[in-house]
Amino acid sequence: xxxxxxxLAAEAGGRGRFETDAATIAEALRALPVASLLLDERGExxxxxxxxxxxxxxxxxDGLDTRLQGSEEIRVLAAIAGG
Amino acid sequence: MSRALLVGTRxxxxxxxxxxxxxxxxxxxSIYHAVRDPGSDTLYAASNxxxxxxxxxxxxxxxxxxxxxxxxxxxxxxxxxxxxxxxVEPGPDALWLGGDPGVLHRSTDGGVTFEPVVSLVExxxxxxxxxxxxxxxxxxxxxxxxRLYAAISAAGAFRSDDGGETWTPINQGVAADFFPDNPxxxxxxxxxxxxxxPARDGRLWQQNHCGVYRSDDHGDTWERLEGNGLxxxxxxxxxxxxxxxxxxxxxxxxxxxxxxxxDGRLGVYRTDDGGASWTLEEDGLPAPAWLAVMREGMSFDxxxxxxxxxxxxxxxxxxxxxxxxxxxxxxxxLSVEVADWQ
Numbered sequence: 201x202x203x204x205x206x207x208l209a210a211e212a213g214g215r216g217r218f219e220t221d222a223a224t225i226a227e228a229l230r231a232l233p234v235a236s237l238l239l240d241e242r243g244e245x246x247x248x249x250x251x252x253x254x255x256x257x258x259x260x261x262d263g264l265d266t267r268l269q270g271s272e273e274i275r276v277l278a279a280i281a282g283g
Numbered sequence: 284m285s286r287a288l289l290v291g292t293r294x295x296x297x298x299x300x301x302x303x304x305x306x307x308x309x310x311x312x313s314i315y316h317a318v319r320d321p322g323s324d325t326l327y328a329a330s331n332x333x334x335x336x337x338x339x340x341x342x343x344x345x346x347x348x349x350x351x352x353x354x355x356x357x358x359x360x361x362x363x364x365x366x367x368x369x370x371v372e373p374g375p376d377a378l379w380l381g382g383d384p385g386v387l388h389r390s391t392d393g394g395v396t397f398e399p400v401v402s403l404v405e406x407x408x409x410x411x412x413x414x415x416x417x418x419x420x421x422x423x424x425x426x427x428x429x430r431l432y433a434a435i436s437a438a439g440a441f442r443s444d445d446g447g448e449t450w451t452p453i454n455q456g457v458a459a460d461f462f463p464d465n466p467x468x469x470x471x472x473x474x475x476x477x478x479x480x481p482a483r484d485g486r487l488w489q490q491n492h493c494g495v496y497r498s499d500d501h502g503d504t505w506e507r508l509e510g511n512g513l514x515x516x517x518x519x520x521x522x523x524x525x526x527x528x529x530x531x532x533x534x535x536x537x538x539x540x541x542x543x544x545x546d547g548r549l550g551v552y553r554t555d556d557g558g559a560s561w562t563l564e565e566d567g568l569p570a571p572a573w574l575a576v577m578r579e580g581m582s583f584d585x586x587x588x589x590x591x592x593x594x595x596x597x598x599x600x601x602x603x604x605x606x607x608x609x610x611x612x613x614x615x616x617l618s619v620e621v622a623d624w625q
Contacts, residue, residue: 207311207335211351236354237335241364248334278334 202274208234220274225251226264228274238276248279285625288599289317289326290591290610291579291618296328298346299597299610300624307614308346316579319622320373326622327378327394329368337368339380341394345624355380355388355397358404370579372424381421385412385435389447400447403433408452408470412438415473415492422578425487427479430501432487434477439470440489442502453502458493475519476578483528488558490521490533490578497531497558508558509535514545520581522588529557532564532588532600534576543573551590551606567606568598579618591616 202218209216212233222228229238229251238249244264245251251258252275258266268274287300291314295307312330319326326342328349339352357363366383371394373379380388380397386404388397403421412419415436423434431443433450439457441450457472459465473492480486487498489505494516496505509516515535524530532553535545544550548570552561575593582589588600595613598606 207332210311211335234335236338237332240336241354241356246334246336 201272202228202232202276204232204234204276205278207278208237208276211237220268221270222268224264224268225253225258225266225274228268229264229276250277250279251275252277285623286584286586287622287624288582288589288591288597288609289319289618289620289622290597290613290616291315291317291328291620292595292614292616294614296346297610297613298624302609304610304613305346308342309340309349312340314617315368316370316618316620318371318373318620319624320378321623322373322375323393325393327371327373329371329380329382331367337365337382339368339371339394339397350395352390352394353396355382356399357386358399358401361404363404366418367420369420369422370424372426374426379424379426381424381433381435383418383420384414385409385419385421385438387421387424387433387447402443402448403441403450406441406450408438411468411470413471417578423474423477425477425479427481428484428501432477432479432502434474434489436475437471437473437492439472440474440477440487440502453498454505455503456505456507457489457491457496458507460493476521478521478523480523480528481525486528488521488523488531490518492517492539495521495533495558506558508554509561511559512554512561512563513552514550517542518576519578520576520590522581522583522590524583525585527555530555531558532581532583533561534581534590536575543575547571547573549574549592551588551600564600564604564606566604567608577617579620580616582619582621584621589619589621591619 220228290297295310296314297306315329317328328340340349370381378390387400390397421435425432434440439454477489485501495508522532549568549572551564590598593615597610
């Protein structure tokens with residue numbers, strides 16, 4: 201299950217939850233209707249977009265190559281920047 | 284048909300109409316510029332988010348629902364990436380989009396997809412361009428007399444006589460005082476806003492980092508206009524009178540190192556003689572005041588001039604010269620565009 205914050209949910213037509221059976225985080229994010237807001241044109245995660253898999257930042261694992269088993273909760277969050 | 288003001292702010296788009304404020308539309312997005320295409324009646328917004336990047340939204344139902352453009356890319360192999368979308372300009376055959384880093388895109392499917400204008404991305408002078416304080420933004424795009432005009436801060440102004448296949452720098456006579464060793468280079472000028480007069484062939488106006496200028500030959504040469512009533516040559520927006528090519532309005536600021544309206548007031552200065560002289564307009568405008576108007580913060584039509592400020596107020600100038608505040612307490616205003624509304 202992928203969970204999106206409110207702005208992204210609005211951009212996804214009002215949907216904040218998406219099921220996924222992707223094998224990796226990259227595959228899961230690319231399938232979303234908001235993929236271009238999460239990934240830059242080189243396909244990399246935008247610097248202020250954080251993605252957590254079962255509470256762990258994917259940047260602390262294998263980044264976009266982080267493997268998925270299918271039952272994880274994937275939460276997309278905007279990084280806290282500023283005050 | 285009535286009139287509406289599309290007010291782009293750091294916190295979404297607002298529509299000011301008949302004394303009412305509707306919004307925010309596109310909450311969470313900074314709207315650098317929004318426009319209604321008079322051909323299709325579609326609303327377009329150059330929208331940016333500091334987390335999610337730069338895009339263009341469009342609405343065919345007056346802002347009730349929005350769709351987002353597909354990813355806006357730069358040419359394959361380019362080491363550039365899109366930092367911001369700045370200005371959307373509907374044309375007869377395409378929708379044009381100016382952006383950062385000094386790039387132009389074109390859409391021929393109503394804003395669903397955008398293709399980069401490669402000739403500008405790969406312009407042979409690009410290595411002499413540099414970003415201004417707002418980034419290296421292509422903030423002005425005009426279609427006039429069958430020609431295209433693009434202005435980039437700080438690369439200067441460019442004209443295409445062949446539909447965008449090639450671009451000629453048009454900066455002769457425009458100062459770049461920040462290059463003391465070469466104050467009149469071919470490119471590198473910091474143009475802040477460029478407009479083509481809709482009724483006078485070849486007449487262009489520009490507010491520059493280093494002065495206010497007018498051209499009567501499609502930009503081949505420019506005449507510097509301040510020192511004759513203006514408190515400063517520094518400012519960002521410029522507005523025209525579509526019925527009189529000799530009329531223009533600017534909002535001078537103290538200068539590059541103190542970017543606030545000059546003389547402790549919101550002073551709008553008008554010329555009616557092609558820039559030979561300028562007169563302060565103050566009727567209805569606040570003073571004392573220390574304000575800022577962004578480069579897209581003025582618009583105009585046959586009925587008046589429209590002004591939005593960083594402080595969140597919108598003023599309208601009627602034909603009799605009086606300014607009236609029509610909205611206040613909006614988020615910091617980035618852009619104002621007048622549009623027909625129904």
